[in-house]
Amino acid sequence: xxxxxxxxxxxxxxxxxxxxxxxxxxxxxxxxxxxxxxxxxxxxxxxxxxxxxxxxxxxxxxxxxxxxxxxxxxxxxxxxxxxxxxxxxxxxxxxxxxxxxxxxxxxxxxxxxxxxxxxxxxxxxxxxxxxxxxxxxxxxxxxxxxxxxxxxxxxxxxxxxxxxxxxxxxxxxxxxxxxxxxxxxxxxxxxxxxxxxxxxxxxxxxxxxxxxxxxxxxxxxxxxxxxxxxxxxxxxxxxxxxxxxxxxxxxxxxxxxxxxxxxxxxxxxxxxxxxxxxxxxxxxxxxxxxxxxxxxxxxxxxxxxxxxxxxxxxxxxxxxxxxxxxxxxxxxxxxxxxxxxxxxxxxxxxxxxxxxxxxxxxxxxxxxxxxxxxxxxxxxxxxxxxxxxxxxxxxxxxxxxxxxxxxxxxxx
Numbered sequence: 419x420x421x422x423x424x425x426x427x428x429x430x431x432x433x434x435x436x437x438x439x440x441x442x443x444x445x446x447x448x449x450x451x452x453x454x455x456x457x458x459x460x461x462x463x464x465x466x467x468x469x470x471x472x473x474x475x476x477x478x479x480x481x482x483x484x485x486x487x488x489x490x491x492x493x494x495x496x497x498x499x500x501x502x503x504x505x506x507x508x509x510x511x512x513x514x515x516x517x518x519x520x521x522x523x524x525x526x527x528x529x530x531x532x533x534x535x536x537x538x539x540x541x542x543x544x545x546x547x548x549x550x551x552x553x554x555x556x557x558x559x560x561x562x563x564x565x566x567x568x569x570x571x572x573x574x575x576x577x578x579x580x581x582x583x584x585x586x587x588x589x590x591x592x593x594x595x596x597x598x599x600x601x602x603x604x605x606x607x608x609x610x611x612x613x614x615x616x617x618x619x620x621x622x623x624x625x626x627x628x629x630x631x632x633x634x635x636x637x638x639x640x641x642x643x644x645x646x647x648x649x650x651x652x653x654x655x656x657x658x659x660x661x662x663x664x665x666x667x668x669x670x671x672x673x674x675x676x677x678x679x680x681x682x683x684x685x686x687x688x689x690x691x692x693x694x695x696x697x698x699x700x701x702x703x704x705x706x707x708x709x710x711x712x713x714x715x716x717x718x719x720x721x722x723x724x725x726x727x728x729x730x731x732x733x734x735x736x737x738x739x740x741x742x743x744x745x746x747x748x749x750x751x752x753x754x755x756x757x758x759x760x761x762x763x764x765x766x767x768x769x770x771x772x773x774x775x776x777x778x779x780x781x782x783x784x785x786x787x788x789x790x791x792x793x794x795x796x797x798x799x800x801x802x803x804x805x806x807x808x809x810x811x812x813x814x815x816x817x818x819x820x821x822x823x824x825x826x827x828x829x830x
Contacts, residue, residue, distance in 0.1 A: 729760020
């Protein structure tokens with residue numbers, strides 16, 4: 419019997435060893451491989467309801483506030499594989515803006531001599547040249563209102579708007595706000611594409627963001643990144659700063675363009691870049707959509723932005739200044755100057771006073787305090803607390819309306 423089975427032992431043993439080698443090399447043959455994940459499906463998108471903006475009123479009468487399209491909250495449960503649908507929604511409403519102005523041509527010093535000027539002619543137009551600049555904008559109502567940056571159209575004699583569908587038209591300036599670097603234009607065309615506006619306070623660090631604009635004049639371009647930070651300030655760009663920071667590439671020409679979310683809704687207006695070379699280095703800034711919406715409403719209905727104002731020039735408190743004023747912590751701001759006949763002057767505030775509290779809230783940051791005061795309606799009574807000569811003084815002053823910059827020269 420043993421001799422009968424002996425010829426079969428070696429083949430069986432070799433077969434078992436071969437099976438072990440094959441199973442180790444291909445574990446999926448017995449279902450031991452890793453399970454395959456089901457493909458994700460794009461997040462569900464809700465189309466914003468179409469709304470209509472009433473026509474502007476005749477000259478001399480207040481315009482109605484723009485009735486803007488509002489986007490639904492963004493779902494973060496699943497992410498799409500492509501953002502082409504978001505771009506298809508938003509990109510038609512992003513326009514190219516070309517502004518131009520005439521400037522005096524720099525003359526050779528010899529041209530100041532009448533003898534040499536007679537050989538070159540004395541035509542005034544020959545001493546002028548046209549300067550052109552480019553930027554972007556966003557159509558936010560089917561009545562033709564366009565949001566862009568103030569610096570895009572500042573000083574322009576003529577502003578031309580080019581749509582993605584090939585149409586071109588001249589634009590009317592409705593109003594500008596240099597202190598937030600926003601401007602509102604109006605174009606007169608039919609069947610305008612309009613972007614939906616989302617609640618920018620819901621934007622979170624890590625959300626996908628797409629920047630749409632006309633960088634370097636190459637044509638409409640889309641770049642992608644994430645929201646890197648919110649509430650950025652102390653950048654020295656504007657008087658009022660509350661920027662969304664993004665690493666979506668923003669370059670010269672993108673200014674005034676759209677920063678959108680994966681649903682194609684407007685999150686912010688692209689405004690500035692931090693760069694050592696003049697190109698994108700992954701640090702771009704956008705004005706939040708909520709702030710842009712508020713500025714738009716005031717420029718359309720009032721023709722200007724109305725802000726509360728105390729009429730002071732404030733200086734940040736430092737550890738050294740706090741010690742000199744006898745303060746244990748560097749809270750509040752030092753009043754460095756008072757605007758004559760302003761609210762602070764009428765309340766007998768003086769240079770050298772330390773403003774500690776506004777409306778019962780301690781001042782921890784000068785820019786935040788300035789933004790809070792700007793949100794107060796002019797004419798309201800505002801309780802404040804100051805330190806003068808080491809003593810606390812409680813005062814109540816009437817908030818004024820912030821005048822243009824040229825009218826705000828303080829006395830020191």
